[in-house]
Amino acid sequence: MRGTAEALPFASAAFTLVFARFALHHLTDPRLAVAEMARVCRPGGRVAVMDLAASTDPGTAERQDRMERLRDPSHVRMLPRGVAAGLLHERGLVVDRVTEREIDRPVQPWLEQAATEESAAARIHQAFVAELGGGAATGMRPHCGADNVLRFRQLWEVTVARKG
Ligand SMILES: C[S@@+](CC[C@H](N)C(=O)[O-])C[C@H]1O[C@@H](n2cnc3c(N)ncnc32)[C@H](O)[C@@H]1O
Numbered sequence: 453m454r455g456t457a458e459a460l461p462f463a464s465a466a467f468t469l470v471f472a473r474f475a476l477h478h479l480t481d482p483r484l485a486v487a488e489m490a491r492v493c494r495p496g497g498r499v500a501v502m503d504l505a506a507s508t509d510p511g512t513a514e515r516q517d518r519m520e521r522l523r524d525p526s527h528v529r530m531l532p533r534g535v536a537a538g539l540l541h542e543r544g545l546v547v548d549r550v551t552e553r554e555i556d557r558p559v560q561p562w563l564e565q566a567a568t569e570e571s572a573a574a575r576i577h578q579a580f581v582a583e584l585g586g587g588a589a590t591g592m593r594p595h596c597g598a599d600n601v602l603r604f605r606q607l608w609e610v611t612v613a614r615k616g
Contacts, residue, residue: 457485465494473502477520477530483539490543493615499545505552505609506530507591515591522576524566536611545613552609559594559602580604 455461470489476482489499506513513532520527537547563573580594580602593605
């Protein structure tokens with residue numbers, strides 16, 4: 453079924469498992485979406501969120517979102533590390549587990565995956581190369597290995613909570 457995350461087209465307590473993957477960073481009100489996930493989960497069930505996580509430094513997070521938005525204009529904002537757990541806790545769920553994984557990504561396939569517009573892709577490349585040369589930080593931790601492939605780092609976070 454297709455619906456909007458902020459008003460799920462399901463009855464309360466309809467599911468034993470509710471899962472959102474790489475979705476919350478597209479929403480202007482992720483708190484509302486998490487509330488909806490909690491609502492449609494039945495007591496004893498689980499709610500899990502997997503998403504990109506931003507830096508807990510607000511300036512760095514803003515720079516990261518700027519780059520992600522340049523790559524994909526439907527990107528709104530990443531939740532900073534640990535904030536998904538806070539939103540689930542706010543809805544009365546018990547957070548069982550938060551796991552993080554640092555992902556080292558080559559830039560080119562990341563851009564191709566989003567079909568990034570050519571001039572935006574060039575600006576991202578320029579910003580990364582400038583940072584490598586000592587220029588302004590993008591928050592994306594670009595680097596270049598021995599293979600000369602331009603890469604950057606993302607933090608992926610998985611939060612699993614239980615409804616009492
Ligand atoms: C990056 S894709 C992730 C797709 C899939 N969950 C996955 O992990 O491969 C983001 C998805 O969020 C959906 N989306 C964005 N805003 C939404 C909203 N307000 N309500 C429901 N879905 C939304 C988009 O349609 C898209 O399918």
